[in-house]
Amino acid sequence: MLKNYFKTAIKVLWRHKLFTFISLFGISFTLLILIVIASFVDHTFGPVTPEKKLDRTLSVTMSILRSKSGGMAAGPLFSPYFLKRYVKSLKTPELVSLSSFHNPIITYKNNRKFNFALKFVDGEFWQILDFEFIEGRGFSTEDVEMRNPVAVISRETRDKYFEGESALGKTIEADGQNFRVIGIVENVSLLRIMPYSDIWVPLTYTKDDLNKICIMGGFPGWYAMILARDKSDLPIIQREFNKHLQEVEFPEGRWVSVNTGANTYAEAITRSLFRQEGDTKSPLLIFIFVLMFLFMLLPTVNLVNINISRILERSSEIGVRKAFGASSMTLIWQFITENVIITLIGGAISLFLAILVLMVINDSGMIPHLHLTLNYRVFMVSLVICLCFGLLSGVYPAYKMSRLNPVDALRGGQQ
Amino acid sequence: MIKLNGIEKVYQTEKIETLALYDINLEVERGEFLSVMGPSGCGKSTLLNIMGLLDEPTKGKVFIDGESTVSFKDRKRANVRNRKIGFIFQSYHLINDLSVVDNVELPLIYRTMSSAKRRKRALEALEKVGLSARTKHFPSQLSGGQRQRVAIARAIVGGPEILLADEPTGNLDSVMGGEILDILNKLVKESNTTIVMVTHDDSIAHQSDRIIRLFDGSQVN
Ligand SMILES: Nc1ncnc2c1ncn2[C@@H]1O[C@H](COP(=O)(O)OP(=O)(O)O)[C@@H](O)[C@H]1O
Ligand SMILES: [Mg+2]
Numbered sequence: 001m002l003k004n005y006f007k008t009a010i011k012v013l014w015r016h017k018l019f020t021f022i023s024l025f026g027i028s029f030t031l032l033i034l035i036v037i038a039s040f041v042d043h044t045f046g047p048v049t050p051e052k053k054l055d056r057t058l059s060v061t062m063s064i065l066r067s068k069s070g071g072m073a074a075g076p077l078f079s080p081y082f083l084k085r086y087v088k089s090l091k092t093p094e095l096v097s098l099s100s101f102h103n104p105i106i107t108y109k110n111n112r113k114f115n116f117a118l119k120f121v122d123g124e125f126w127q128i129l130d131f132e133f134i135e136g137r138g139f140s141t142e143d144v145e146m147r148n149p150v151a152v153i154s155r156e157t158r159d160k161y162f163e164g165e166s167a168l169g170k171t172i173e174a175d176g177q178n179f180r181v182i183g184i185v186e187n188v189s190l191l192r193i194m195p196y197s198d199i200w201v202p203l204t205y206t207k208d209d210l211n212k213i214c215i216m217g218g219f220p221g222w223y224a225m226i227l228a229r230d231k232s233d234l235p236i237i238q239r240e241f242n243k244h245l246q247e248v249e250f251p252e253g254r255w256v257s258v259n260t261g262a263n264t265y266a267e268a269i270t271r272s273l274f275r276q277e278g279d280t281k282s283p284l285l286i287f288i289f290v291l292m293f294l295f296m297l298l299p300t301v302n303l304v305n306i307n308i309s310r311i312l313e314r315s316s317e318i319g320v321r322k323a324f325g326a327s328s329m330t331l332i333w334q335f336i337t338e339n340v341i342i343t344l345i346g347g348a349i350s351l352f353l354a355i356l357v358l359m360v361i362n363d364s365g366m367i368p369h370l371h372l373t374l375n376y377r378v379f380m381v382s383l384v385i386c387l388c389f390g391l392l393s394g395v396y397p398a399y400k401m402s403r404l405n406p407v408d409a410l411r412g413g414q415q
Numbered sequence: 416m417i418k419l420n421g422i423e424k425v426y427q428t429e430k431i432e433t434l435a436l437y438d439i440n441l442e443v444e445r446g447e448f449l450s451v452m453g454p455s456g457c458g459k460s461t462l463l464n465i466m467g468l469l470d471e472p473t474k475g476k477v478f479i480d481g482e483s484t485v486s487f488k489d490r491k492r493a494n495v496r497n498r499k500i501g502f503i504f505q506s507y508h509l510i511n512d513l514s515v516v517d518n519v520e521l522p523l524i525y526r527t528m529s530s531a532k533r534r535k536r537a538l539e540a541l542e543k544v545g546l547s548a549r550t551k552h553f554p555s556q557l558s559g560g561q562r563q564r565v566a567i568a569r570a571i572v573g574g575p576e577i578l579l580a581d582e583p584t585g586n587l588d589s590v591m592g593g594e595i596l597d598i599l600n601k602l603v604k605e606s607n608t609t610i611v612m613v614t615h616d617d618s619i620a621h622q623s624d625r626i627i628r629l630f631d632g633s634q635v636n
Contacts, residue, residue, distance in 0.1 A: 004524050008524070011512065011513065011517070012512055015512035015513075016512070316508065317510050317512070319508070320508050320509075320510055320521070321510075321521070322469075322493065322496075323467070323469055323496060323502050323508075324496065324497060324502070324521050324522040324525065324569070324573075325493050325494065325496050325497020325498070325522050325525035325526075325573075326493060326525055327489055327490045327493035327494075327525075328489050328490075328493075329489075329490065330493070330525065405469075405470065406469040406470070407464050407469045407470045410469075410504075410508060
């Protein structure tokens, strides 16, 4: 029977080329956008290299400071002193890393000008993050303390600055200092703000005063990454940090309160997107789901509409089928099969297009080192979406059609 | 074979109520060729649709093979239509998206049967109506007479005991109409099929075993 449904479905779709085209277009286009969005979301939030331990990592980045007079400052504005005193001192974590956000720098070599991103990091940075080293290694806590002039650079930096030659042991100039290259890592996307840079050097080379007693630091700011021994330690660490926060002193005199937290990655992004205070329990995910749902709703309604009008158009066919022995159930299955087949074909087309589009986006260089991939999670989500799509758009029209009396169907569907 | 008991049919529309059939009592014997005549709008099609379980009467009972169909659910009704009844309509009602042979196979796809066997029986039915040369055509490529012959092939392919034909020659000229009638006559003789045919044409009706006449939803004799 299933084979019959399948055969009939193919015949019908083939004969109704215009309808098939319109449906396929609608389905593939919607799915294409969904897959690309999902890929972005995955790329931004998922545990990809070098942030492989995201599930047991917390970060302290954003904060809101308030002054006595009601003034407010919000953003990534902590000083290294604050992070050292209140985050580094946490007892529960396995590791705490202190690093700067990336600084845009300009450097010259043989009269050629280069724009790079430079990041000041500590030894723990290389332990918490799992960079993919092409050559060499990261620097150690000792390197940082001894102020050894060492640097890690990205593959692209090597290709540009050293014109593709091996860079290990060679010298690169950054921020008025010469550094010896001790490691080359695979490029990191700008969307992964924690690890992202072109050049990484010991944080002891920053021109910021690491020991200046203040809460607020300079541009582009500093953040701390906290690696827990185990996922289950995360709430304990968060509680410990909140206790530290209650004891915060305000050396500047200007500020009277601070609002921040040790956040998971999704929470941190939410904080920066919505400048939200206090509890940050995954409203981002809800937001994304609502958005996706609304986004799906439109084409689904549209497809249901197309399906209903197609059914009315085919009502005399339905009448004929009923007259010659098709039961309502048979016809419902027939219709659902048609819809599932067409959505699966649409899904295949959209996957194919998505691969092309992702390639184009990656190659366009809009976002440095963006490397969107279509991984199995994105694929599975898309497939499920596809099937929901097929069922949603098929079940209602099929039900409506099955209610039709054969005589009425033969007459053309008006009851 | 078919027995109608006190059949009444009322069409309820927003403004008016039409009494399409009133107190119809009728019995059709196995192998009988019955003609139904009457002016337009007197309820002939309604009667045929009720006999064929395409429509339900407002009152009264339809018996097929001695079995009351009142309690039949959708699936059972579909099964009876599939196994026991073949329809022929005035406007053919072929599926334009399907080829001639696929159209003829239609009743068989709602049975469990291998596709090779289905195809074989469809081709045999097409041979009986003299259309072996047109199996791969689509309905839009055929003349009216040819289309009606496809419709007959579809009606007989499943070997039904009852053929219900609603003005099968109504859209055809007298030559083609005559051919269609010859085919139907031959079928009754060969396979002892029961035929109920609605017609306007006296000369056609007189070739049948019995004629009943309707007037304004009632049987007159
Ligand atoms: N679906 C319907 N809704 C309302 N009235 C109908 C419907 N079908 C038929 N009728 C009415 O019932 C009567 C009988 O119709 P029908 O059986 O088609 O007549 P015939 O086939 O003899 O021309 C007519 O008056 C017609 O207008
Ligand atoms: Mg009629």
